[in-house]
Amino acid sequence: MEYNEKQLAIINSAEKLFALNGFDGASVRDIAHEACVNLAMISYYFGSKEKLMEAVFEQRTTKIRLKVENLIQDTSIGNLEKVNILIDDYVDKFIHQQEFHKIMLREQLIEKNTPIAALIHELKKKNMESIKKLVMDGQKSGEFKKNIDVTLMMSTLVGTVSNIITCQSFYREMNNLENMTEIEFQKHVRKKLSTHLKNIFKSILTNEG
Amino acid sequence: MEYNEKQLAIINSAEKLFALNGFDGASVRDIAHEACVNLAMISYYFGSKEKLMEAVFEQRTTKIRLKVENLIQDTSIGNLEKVNILIDDYVDKFIHQQEFHKIMLREQLIEKNTPIAALIHELKKKNMESIKKLVMDGQKSGEFKKNIDVTLMMSTLVGTVSNIITCQSFYREMNNLENMTEIEFQKHVRKKLSTHLKNIFKSILTNEG
DNA sequence: AATAATTAATCAAACGTTTGTTTAGTTTTA
DNA sequence: TAAAACTAAACAAACGTTTGATTAATTATT
Missing domain, CATH: 1.10.10.60 (Homeodomain-like)
Incomplete structure (x- = not known):
């Protein structure tokens, strides 16, 4: 449109x-x-x-789909590296489209079959399928361990990022970052979230020691 | 009242x-x-x-405060074990008070200084302080490693649980659990979330190999 | 190129509902 | 019989939407 x-x-x-x-x-x-x-x-x-x-949804969801499809094709990157790229991609999308993501969070609390609920559902399903495929690739190559609950893993990704963004001011207060400018803070959170989630995912996916 | x-x-x-x-x-x-x-x-x-x-808030928040204060005193339990108890407590509270937690999630999206926002803020702050103390205890005893971002860690706990509860039907669909009764499903999710989060927290807090 | 006809954009005002709250009166309880 | 509990009706304000008139822009006709 x-x-x-x-x-x-x-x-x-x-x-x-x-x-x-x-x-x-x-x-x-x-x-x-x-x-x-x-x-x-x-x-x-x-x-x-x-x-x-x-x-609003139509306008925003066109850009929001994670670039998983292309990423999976790339044979020059390891699967854990792909997951890390995905994490950064997701964190960035969330930070730079905070308002739209807040609408999505709100909309998901309504358990009605609105046209928007259908849009969200389709978006999530597509992403989930791609990521499931990525995890399976990693398992086949031996990089990832077996018996990984991908839904649960993705809940940790989405949930952690949502929570930090939703509770920004609380996060600032708890870490004495009230004086940071909005941009400085975004950069800070971006970095923090990125390393935090990469560590978690590494621990979930691999047998690192 | x-x-x-x-x-x-x-x-x-x-x-x-x-x-x-x-x-x-x-x-x-x-x-x-x-x-x-x-x-x-x-x-x-x-x-x-x-x-x-x-x-509604007054009625629900009285029971919702995590039993951290008492837990911290107990010298017969190790600190990692205390964290695990805390995780189970939190997961249970969320599952059994889903509706109230949804209201809380919604309310946190509004960035206004309503009386309710103040209530939520105080609740979160108290919990956060208790947990920070618990983590420090674990660090002093050598059970936990240094440089732990407690806020980020708690975001993963709260965020993961929120996300799973908010997106229950999606979780059911992704894991082919549509035929489970509500109670069976709650039991299933409770167990899954518990072990998932305990693994993550162990990896965040300790130097396990 | 000038004029007429047509369409699109804009606006203030009004529409009918629904909203949260209050009133004024009735019934129940102690 | 006084206080508390309860009710149907009414209240003004706010809501999403429509209207009918006016202006701006575009197209067609001479």
Whole structure:
């Protein structure tokens, strides 16, 4: 879908306010005001608030799919190295699209079969299948051990990153990082998360001693 | 606070619907209907919807504090064993109070200084301090290694459990557990999460080979 | 190239619902 | 019989959406 400037302004404002206040908590009036457009333009362009939410998803999910497919093909990289690249990719995506990820977290708490729930489900399933394949490759080559619960492992990846991002201010407080600028802090967290998760994954996947 | 039967019915219904639809998504009419009480009873007993939410928190957080304080005192248990007990305690609490934890997850996405945000913050801070102390004890005794990021470690605990509980149906689907009863599944997840997290924590905390 | 016709974009105002809360009255309890 | 518990109805405010009018931009016609 191609959007003009005004439509993109609405989508960006919607993303921001949906992330902050939730779908029901963010009124179309607030979104219109934030985007500096007339209230009626939202219905005019997107049809409804619900459809606007779908547009936000459509706009963001296109870029969000992990680059696993291409990565798996590459024969010049070891499988553990591939996993490490994947971790960094995931951490980066989450940090740089925090608001959208917050919407996703919220949406997953609703156990209804909305069109958005279907989009999220498909996205997760595709990623999971790719990663399962990657783990199997590592097991065949002898790099990884047997009996790995990939779902559980991915929950640790996704869960840890989600938690840190959701509780940023708490993390800052606990580690006396309140004076860091936003960019400094992002860099710090990125590095910390990366090494933390790589260590965990190494311990889950290999028989390192 | 002491609540009568009707008040408890309201609190329970509110917990359920807040977890499912969020604060704004759950109307007081829905809550009243679910609790089989007249709409006006909510204002009558709790004053407002906001105060009802606070009552839900007050009612649940009293039981939720991890039993770390007592645990730390106990000299008959090793520190790694204490950590393992803590993990089981946390997993159990999360599984048996899923709805309340979903509300907490949602509430943490809102970056506003609501009374509830303050309650959550205090709860987390107290737990974090206790666990930091526990880790330090383990380091002094030589059981644990140095340079442990406790915040990051706790993010992995909380994040992994949250993620699995939030995405239960996805976890079931990925592991072909759709036919399990709710209780069987809870037992299964409990065991899986427990061993998974204990392995991770052992690897984070000790120099095991 | 100038004008008419058509479409798209924009807006303030109003629509009908639903929202949380209150009222004023009734029933129950002690 | 006074206080507490309870209710149906009404309240104003906020909600998402639609309307009808107006302006800007594009296309068609002469």
